[in-house]
Amino acid sequence: MAMDGLGKSLRGVLDKINGSASVDENLIKDVSKELQRALLQADVNVQLVLQLTNRVQERALNEKPAAGKTMKQHVTKVIYEELVALLKNGEPLALKPQTIMLVGLYGQGKTTTAGKLANYFIKKGFTVGLIGADVYRPAAYDQLKQLGEKVGADVYGEPGEKNAVKITKHGLEKLKDRQVRIIDTSGRHALEADLIKELEDIADVSRPEECILVLDSQVGQQAGPQADAFNKAVGVTGVILTKMDGTAKGGGALSAVATTDARIVFIGTGEHIRDLEPFDADRFISRLLGMGDLAGLVELAKTEVGQSDDMEQLAKNIMSGRFTLTDMYQQMKAVSKMGTLKKLVGMLPGMSNMEDKIDFDASQARLAKYRVIMDSMTVQEKDEPNLIKGSRIDRIAGGAGVAPKEVRDLLKQYNQSRKMMGTVSKDRKMRKKMMKQLGGMNPDDFKDEGDDGTAS
Numbered sequence: 001m002a003m004d005g006l007g008k009s010l011r012g013v014l015d016k017i018n019g020s021a022s023v024d025e026n027l028i029k030d031v032s033k034e035l036q037r038a039l040l041q042a043d044v045n046v047q048l049v050l051q052l053t054n055r056v057q058e059r060a061l062n063e064k065p066a067a068g069k070t071m072k073q074h075v076t077k078v079i080y081e082e083l084v085a086l087l088k089n090g091e092p093l094a095l096k097p098q099t100i101m102l103v104g105l106y107g108q109g110k111t112t113t114a115g116k117l118a119n120y121f122i123k124k125g126f127t128v129g130l131i132g133a134d135v136y137r138p139a140a141y142d143q144l145k146q147l148g149e150k151v152g153a154d155v156y157g158e159p160g161e162k163n164a165v166k167i168t169k170h171g172l173e174k175l176k177d178r179q180v181r182i183i184d185t186s187g188r189h190a191l192e193a194d195l196i197k198e199l200e201d202i203a204d205v206s207r208p209e210e211c212i213l214v215l216d217s218q219v220g221q222q223a224g225p226q227a228d229a230f231n232k233a234v235g236v237t238g239v240i241l242t243k244m245d246g247t248a249k250g251g252g253a254l255s256a257v258a259t260t261d262a263r264i265v266f267i268g269t270g271e272h273i274r275d276l277e278p279f280d281a282d283r284f285i286s287r288l289l290g291m292g293d294l295a296g297l298v299e300l301a302k303t304e305v306g307q308s309d310d311m312e313q314l315a316k317n318i319m320s321g322r323f324t325l326t327d328m329y330q331q332m333k334a335v336s337k338m339g340t341l342k343k344l345v346g347m348l349p350g351m352s353n354m355e356d357k358i359d360f361d362a363s364q365a366r367l368a369k370y371r372v373i374m375d376s377m378t379v380q381e382k383d384e385p386n387l388i389k390g391s392r393i394d395r396i397a398g399g400a401g402v403a404p405k406e407v408r409d410l411l412k413q414y415n416q417s418r419k420m421m422g423t424v425s426k427d428r429k430m431r432k433k434m435m436k437q438l439g440g441m442n443p444d445d446f447k448d449e450g451d452d453g454t455a456s
Contacts, residue, residue, distance in 0.1 A: 006251055007288040009038030010083075014076055014289060023071040028060045035079065042251025043220045044086075048259070052082050080285060087254055088281035090263025093238060095124055097179040099172070099206050102240075103199055103230060104214040106187040109242035111140055113214050113268065114184040115147025116276035117240075120266075121180045122152055128182065129175030132157030133164040133202060136186045144184055151273060154178060165201045172206060183208070191229050199234045210237050213262060217241040220249030224256030231262050242268035245275070323418045325382040329374045331417075332367050369402065370410050376400040385414060 013034045020027050032053040039049045056078055065074035100117070104110050111134065118128040130148050132155065134140035141157035148155035156171035168183055175181050183206060188195045203211065213236045215223050223241070230236045239257050244250045244267045257264050264279045374382060376399030381388050388396070388411060397404045 005248060006038060006042040007290070009041065010035075010079075010288055011290045013038060013079070017072050017075050020072070023060075023075055025061060028057055028075065031075070031079075032057050039251060041248070043249040043253075044251045044255045045221055048086065048255055052086055056082050076289075080289060083285045083288075084281045087258045087264070087284065089258040089260075090238075090265075092278050092280065093210065093265045095121075095126075097126070098209040099181045099183070100210045100212060101183045101185065101199075101203060101206060101208040102212050102214055103185055103234060103236070104187055105191070105226075106137070106189055108187065108214045108216045109268065110134070110187060110214045111137075111143050111184050112147070113240055113242060113266075113276070114144060114182050115151060115153075116268065116273055117182055117266070118148065118153040118180075119151040119273050120276055120278075126179045127177070128153040128180045129171070129178030130155045131168055131171035131175065131181060131183045133168045133171070133183050134186045135162050135164045135167070136188075140184070140186075147273070164198055165205055168202050169205050181206075191226075191233060196233045203234060210265075211235055212238045212240055212265065214240050214242060215253065215257070217244050217250045217253040217267075220252035221256045223253035224260055227257050227260045227262045231260065236262045238263050238265035240264075240266040240268065240276075241279075245269045325374060325377065325385045325414055326379075328414055328417060329371065329382065332371055369400075369406065370413070373397075373400045373402060373407055373410050385411065 013031055016031060016034065017023070017027070035056065036049050036053050039052070040046065059078045059082075060075045063074070063078070065071055066077075069077070102110050102114055102117075114130055118130055121128050128151075130144055130153050132141040132144045134144075141155075141159050144157065145155045147153075154175055156167075156174045158167050158170065161167055164186060171183070172181060183202065185199060185202060186195070211234060213227055213230045215226060217223065219226065223239075227236060227239055239262050241250070241253050241257065241264060244253075254264065254267075258281075266276050267279050267284075269275045269277055373396060376396045377388070381392065381396075388407075393404050393407045397407045400407075
């Protein structure tokens with residue numbers, strides 16, 4: 001997850017509150033100091049930190065907890081709300097046909113971000129065209145073309161042509177049937193007059209609905225002045241912060257941009273093409289504080305996995321209490337599509353404190369090995385796992401190139417998962433919640449095996 005260091009520090013602040021015998025003025029002052037330390041270490045501006053912690057102290061001491069809430073819950077809520085207020089500064093990028101122009105200096109990640117943004121819209125069901133208007137950086141068009149092929153976007157460029165406005169005009173005409181058109185522009189080492197003129201001319205030709213500044217989050221607090229400068233020059237409507245996964249200055253970049261007129265629309269959270277997520281201050285802070293992001297997890301599942309027949313059948317099997325190795329295989333396949341285990345665990349409430357105790361690389365490798373083992377099974381064996389004994393185990397191990405013990409380990413894992421799924425199938429409230437998230441299926445359609453029809 002982005003900004004692991006800040007997340008751990010903030011969760012430490014909440015642990016201090018929850019572990020205290022009572023909440024008094026001294027505790028709130030101590031908590032404020034620890035909150036200040038955590039935010040300053042994440043490169044957040046000193047003045048912003050002082051303003052935030054002063055508001056936390058004032059609200060925690062003077063506001064009464066909501067009905068039914070304890071003082072500890074009240075202070076936690078105040079910290080959450082003030083952190084959200086610090087970063088919240090606008091609406092997300094609209095999911096509609098549009099032209100998007102990407103701008104920024106050299107080395108900020110514009111071209112890679114163009115590919116990631118194309119992938120995002122394609123996953124949402126849009127047709128996308130990419131226009132390579134970066135005429136200064138060698139191989140920029142080749143890189144954009146490779147990214148387009150990877151995600152399924154059409155790419156237009158004119159290698160050797162030095163007139164970016166001409167390329168843009170031709171590209172818009174060539175890709176006029178694409179619902180979303182993304183223009184990748186040139187950068188410079190600084191916001192110089194010739195760059196401003198070129199960007200203005202491209203904007204005049206393309207009339208983009210969105211002019212998005214791509215910024216490397218490692219610039220920290222300088223992200224604010226850069227966003228302001230580009231905004232004054234070419235009218236920036238949004239900012240994408242890249243490399244949020246690998247810098248201690250992410251807090252500075254986020255907070256600095258949030259205080260400008262340009263809203264944050266996405267953050268880059270890794271090297272993979274899918275590692276671009278819409279920025280939502282509420283959900284971002286919720287994950288940092290270890291409260292999870294179940295809405296984001298469901299959205300990710302729908303985007304990456306979709307409402308396929310396989311997934312619907314998996315849901316029905318879980319709800320009915322029937323869970324086979326075939327279902328387990330589909331489950332693992334879905335997880336692999338959604339990203340790393342670490343990313344998924346960070347979206348589960350209360351799991352953030354477990355991250356240091358989990359060997360994610362080993363777990364990821366084990367899931368991959370389990371899928372190879374299951375590929376060596378027959379359809380009947382996957383549908384009826386109780387058949388897998390003795391010589392079958394040896395045959396499956398030989399086909400997968402693993403030791404028989406690893407096949408037995410898989411069967412042990414399967415039996416544990418089957419018991420857990422059995423518990424879910426008998427929980428009526430859980431059924432309703434899962435069915436709502438999986439597209440509104442009726443939980444009463446899925447009764448336990450042997451169920452007499454009465455509610456469990």
